[in-house]
Amino acid sequence: MLxxxxxxxxxxxxxxxxxxxNDVNPHYAKLLNHSMLFYEAQRSGRLPETNxxxxxxxxxxxxxxxxxxxLSEGYFDAGNYLKFTVPLSYTLTMLSWGGIEWIESxxxxxxxxxxxxxxxxxxxxxxxAHPEPNVLFVQVGDGxxxxxxxxxxxxxxxxxxxxxxxxxxxxxxxxxxxSAALSSAxxxxxxxxxxxEYADTLLSHAYDLLxxxxxxxxxxxxxxxxxxxxxxxxxxxFQSQLIYGNMWLYKATENVTYLERANAHYxxxxxTLVYGVMDWSDPTGAMxxxxxxxxxDKYQARAMRxxxxxxxxxxxxxxxxxxxxxxxxxxxYSTSNxxxxxxxxxxxxxxxxxxxxxxxxxxxxxxxxxxxDYILGAxxxxxxxxxxxxxxxxxxxxxxxxxxxxxxxxxxxxPKHMAHVLYGAIVGGxxxxxxxxxxxxDYLQTEVAIDYNAPFQSLMxxxxxxxxxxxxxxxITEDRPVLIPEDVKFEGWKIAxxxxxxxxxxxxxxxxxxxxxxxxxxxxxxxxxxxKVEVVAAAKR
Ligand SMILES: *[C@@H]1O[C@H](CO)[C@@H](O)[C@H](O)[C@H]1NC(C)=O
Ligand SMILES: *[C@@H]1O[C@H](CO)[C@@H](O)[C@H](O)[C@H]1NC(C)=O
Ligand SMILES: *[C@@H]1O[C@H](CO)[C@@H](O)[C@H](O)[C@H]1NC(C)=O
Ligand SMILES: *[C@@H]1O[C@H](CO)[C@@H](O)[C@H](O)[C@H]1NC(C)=O
Ligand SMILES: *[C@@H]1O[C@H](CO)[C@@H](O)[C@H](O)[C@H]1NC(C)=O
Ligand SMILES: *[C@@H]1O[C@H](CO)[C@@H](O)[C@H](O)[C@H]1NC(C)=O
Ligand SMILES: *[C@@H]1O[C@H](CO)[C@@H](O)[C@H](O)[C@H]1NC(C)=O
Ligand SMILES: *[C@@H]1O[C@H](CO)[C@@H](O)[C@H](O)[C@H]1NC(C)=O
Numbered sequence: 001m002l003x004x005x006x007x008x009x010x011x012x013x014x015x016x017x018x019x020x021x022n023d024v025n026p027h028y029a030k031l032l033n034h035s036m037l038f039y040e041a042q043r044s045g046r047l048p049e050t051n052x053x054x055x056x057x058x059x060x061x062x063x064x065x066x067x068x069x070x071l072s073e074g075y076f077d078a079g080n081y082l083k084f085t086v087p088l089s090y091t092l093t094m095l096s097w098g099g100i101e102w103i104e105s106x107x108x109x110x111x112x113x114x115x116x117x118x119x120x121x122x123x124x125x126x127x128x129a130h131p132e133p134n135v136l137f138v139q140v141g142d143g144x145x146x147x148x149x150x151x152x153x154x155x156x157x158x159x160x161x162x163x164x165x166x167x168x169x170x171x172x173x174x175x176x177x178x179s180a181a182l183s184s185a186x187x188x189x190x191x192x193x194x195x196x197e198y199a200d201t202l203l204s205h206a207y208d209l210l211x212x213x214x215x216x217x218x219x220x221x222x223x224x225x226x227x228x229x230x231x232x233x234x235x236x237x238f239q240s241q242l243i244y245g246n247m248w249l250y251k252a253t254e255n256v257t258y259l260e261r262a263n264a265h266y267x268x269x270x271x272t273l274v275y276g277v278m279d280w281s282d283p284t285g286a287m288x289x290x291x292x293x294x295x296x297d298k299y300q301a302r303a304m305r306x307x308x309x310x311x312x313x314x315x316x317x318x319x320x321x322x323x324x325x326x327x328x329x330x331x332x333y334s335t336s337n338x339x340x341x342x343x344x345x346x347x348x349x350x351x352x353x354x355x356x357x358x359x360x361x362x363x364x365x366x367x368x369x370x371x372x373d374y375i376l377g378a379x380x381x382x383x384x385x386x387x388x389x390x391x392x393x394x395x396x397x398x399x400x401x402x403x404x405x406x407x408x409x410x411x412x413x414x415p416k417h418m419a420h421v422l423y424g425a426i427v428g429g430x431x432x433x434x435x436x437x438x439x440x441x442d443y444l445q446t447e448v449a450i451d452y453n454a455p456f457q458s459l460m461x462x463x464x465x466x467x468x469x470x471x472x473x474x475x476i477t478e479d480r481p482v483l484i485p486e487d488v489k490f491e492g493w494k495i496a497x498x499x500x501x502x503x504x505x506x507x508x509x510x511x512x513x514x515x516x517x518x519x520x521x522x523x524x525x526x527x528x529x530x531x532k533v534e535v536v537a538a539a540k541r
Contacts (some may be wrong), residue, residue, distance in 0.1 A: 028463045031376075031386065033458035034424030036114040038387075041402070041422060043121060043449055045073030055401065055420045059153040063140045064128075064162050071162050074125030077232075078449040078475040079399035081147035081149070081156045082141040084231045085129060086222065088177070089177040090280035091454040092122045093248070094347065096184035097290075098458020101354055102504045103192045105464035116193055123185045123202060126178050129509050133208040138174045138222055139163040139229050148443060150400050150408035163226045167212075171222025172238035175213035177283070182206035185247035190252075203252055210245045210258075213238075239269035247290050259335050262291070263298060275306050276319070277333045277341045278348060280451045285310070289348045293355045303352060304359065310345060311367060325380045325434035328371055336444040337452060339385055339429035342371035347455040369468070372459060375426075377473035380434040383480045384473040386456075387448070388423040392473070392480040394525030396440040397422050398447045403440060411441045426452040437485045 034111075041053045044060045060081065065070030075091075077084050099106065099115050106115045129137040141160045149157045165171035183206040190199035213219075219242070235241075246262035249255075271390045278285030288306050291299030313321045313328075320330040320341065328342040346368040353360045370378075377384040383392040396403075396418060404419025405411060418440075425448040430436040436445060 003142055024105070024464055025106040025467065025470065027474055028105075028468065029111075030458050031389065031424070031471070032105065032109050032457060032460045032464065033114065034113055034386070034388065035426075035460065036111065036118045036424070037454050038422065038424035038426075038448070038453055039075065039118045039121070041425075041451065042075045042077075043073070044076050044081070049330075055152075057152070057154050060156055060160060062158075065158055065160050066159070067137075067164070068130050069128070069137075069162075071128060073121065074129070074140075075122055075450050078447055079397065079401075079443070080146050081153070081400070082143060082146050082232065083125075083229060084137065084229065084233050085126065085136065085138040085144070086174050086176055086229075086235065087280045087449070087451040088122055088497075089126070089174070089181040090283070091450045092119060092126070092181040093184045093286075094451075094454035094458055095119055096181070096188045098347070098454075098461050099188045099192060100184070101351060102458065102461035102465045103511070105461035108464060112193075116189075119185055119188065120198075123182060126182060127201070129203050130178070130205050130209060134167045134212045134216060135164055135205060136166075136171070136175055136178055136209065136212065137162050137164045138171060138226055139232075142228065143232055148408065150403075150411055151406040152404075152428075153401050155302045161228075163228050165216075165222050165225050167216050169225035170212075170216035170218070170220060171225050172213050172216070172219040173241040173483075174218070174222035175209050175237050176238070176241040179206045179209035179213060179245040180241075180248040182209065183245070183252040186252045187248075189389055193334065206249055206252065210249055213245060214261075235281045237272075237274070237282050239265070239272050240274075240287050243269065244283045244287040244290070247287060247294060251290070251294060259295060263295070266291070266298075275309065276311060276329050278344045279333065285348055286344075288507070289352050289355075292352065300356070300359075307345075307352060307364070311349075311364075323430075323432055323434050325374065325430075326370060327374050327379070327434060329432055334432070337428035337447065337449075338431070339375050339426060340455075341450060342375065343426075343452075343455040343459065346371050347458055347462075348362060350459065365466075368459070368462075370466075372463065373472050375429070375456075376471035377476050379430065381430065381436045381480050382473075382478045384471070385427050385429050385436075387425040387427065388421040390473040390476065392478075393474065394427045394436070394438050394446060396438050396446055397425055397427050398440055398443045399425070405440075412439055422448060424453070426456050428452070435483055436480075437483050438480075439485065443487075526534055 041056060046058045046061060061072050073086060074083050077087060096119060106112050106209060140162045145157050165174055182202045186199045186202035186206060189195040189202065219238050221235045221238055223229045243262045243265045246258045250258035250262065273284050274282060275284055285306055288299055288303040292303040310320060312318055319330055319332065322328050327338060329338060330341045333341045349364050349368055353364060375385050384390050387393050387397055399422055402418055402420045402422040405414050407414055428445045428447045440446060
């Protein structure tokens, strides 16, 4: 009897252990879910019936009208209402790539439809923005008009001009990146969603866009053709983008012509590539890691050298160091949105580790883990840099719609508390002292953007796949310390100076009066003395 009971107990515990092992971590599943809620909150155009963001409305329905086409829908870029093709393309490529590698995580978290819809909302728009083989719209909205507006999506100011690249005004990088986005999404839809029809549609646009990038000369960065983008998403390169576009088209088609072309470009551009921290403006790092998975002989060693160089913080020449709190912080990259270098590099390490598990030892995976932990609360502020997940989450993301404010001049104070929680949005992050001030107009720290969430979301899928331990914020009970920013401190300092000056002035005046009185007394005494002397003298006379 006892034996049977014991056996039963053992059996039950094995079953429970197995269940737990197969269960998706609820915290990472929630972060994955919320990241896609953030994308939903960024939707432009007519919103579908299924919209889950109650404070959003139909918006910007006439986009593209100035060029007689419809450019409505797609994603608003950040806390404002501009739309840009280059950061959108980066975003969609990173989301698709993460979906390709860690699709099981989305399945386990019951988020397959969400992934599909969030990517399709972006790729459908790129297709609209590509009405002819050699035309691609790269921006909608004028930054000078849009950035003067702080208010809800129901009052977005006009005009909202649309800007294109074409045969006579090329933008090699933008066309190649848009092609990469559609190729990667095509691979995802064909091989993970079994949606051949949409995959084919994506691929035909990807092919035309890459042909446009290759053939429209001179090769140059799109911002040369569209100066309106310069202040927002200026790129200086087209080389890495051209290689990257060919690599993704090769992955999507398995047509070796594109790999050969990528390799030929790589050899030709070798000396002009900048092996810096990967981001939306330059996919060199992503190109090397993708290349390693496609043609190990040619790219694997260079990809490893790239990772080792960027991640090595010990050399004098290292552009990246760790803050005292442990954030991977890179000169020239981290002054604004400091969470991006660790997220982008963490993403690349995770892809490389999956492709070559034996090549990357534990120091690489602990890099990813430490950076994710930092971003999810293991920091001096006790703050996860994700909105709406914890009491210490940022409360003041730089986002006009979510803020509920309508007065740009009172952006920080009206309303005092944000009207809507921007669930799942990653904010820019702390400074090099690990300090985070949570102030709405401090866009270096509190801006949100579609490109910030892309590597983050893919890394949450990675965390689910490796069954990572709970994120740090789960056990955090301390409050985030309230920091007084330098400019406010300066105000206090000025007040102190004024007070000290007044006290000093009173003292000086007091001293002068005292001194004059003393002098007067002396003079009186002298006068008396003179009088006495005179009296004595008079007496003598
Ligand atoms: C748009 O169409 C109108 C009416 O056909 C035409 O007058 C206008 O020139 C067109 N604009 C552009 C930018 O093609
Ligand atoms: C994702 O979050 C939303 C909003 O909280 C919720 O309604 C939905 O059920 C979640 N989805 C899953 C699969 O958990
Ligand atoms: C080509 O693009 C340039 C730059 O955006 C634009 O000024 C020009 O009007 C476009 N050409 C045509 C034919 O639309
Ligand atoms: C796609 O098809 C494969 C093979 O038939 C199947 O294993 C997989 O579950 C399907 N995926 C989806 C998302 O339908
Ligand atoms: C591969 O791509 C090249 C260039 O686009 C094309 O000429 C060729 O027919 C393609 N090959 C196959 C097998 O589809
Ligand atoms: C890149 O070019 C340099 C100098 O031309 C050469 O030494 C190096 O081997 C090249 N690297 C690759 C991967 O082709
Ligand atoms: C690194 O910098 C320190 C301090 O500037 C200097 O003393 C040292 O020689 C440098 N090391 C190398 C390898 O350049
Ligand atoms: C992991 O690999 C790196 C690069 O090859 C090496 O510098 C490091 O010492 C290794 N770390 C461990 C723990 O083996």
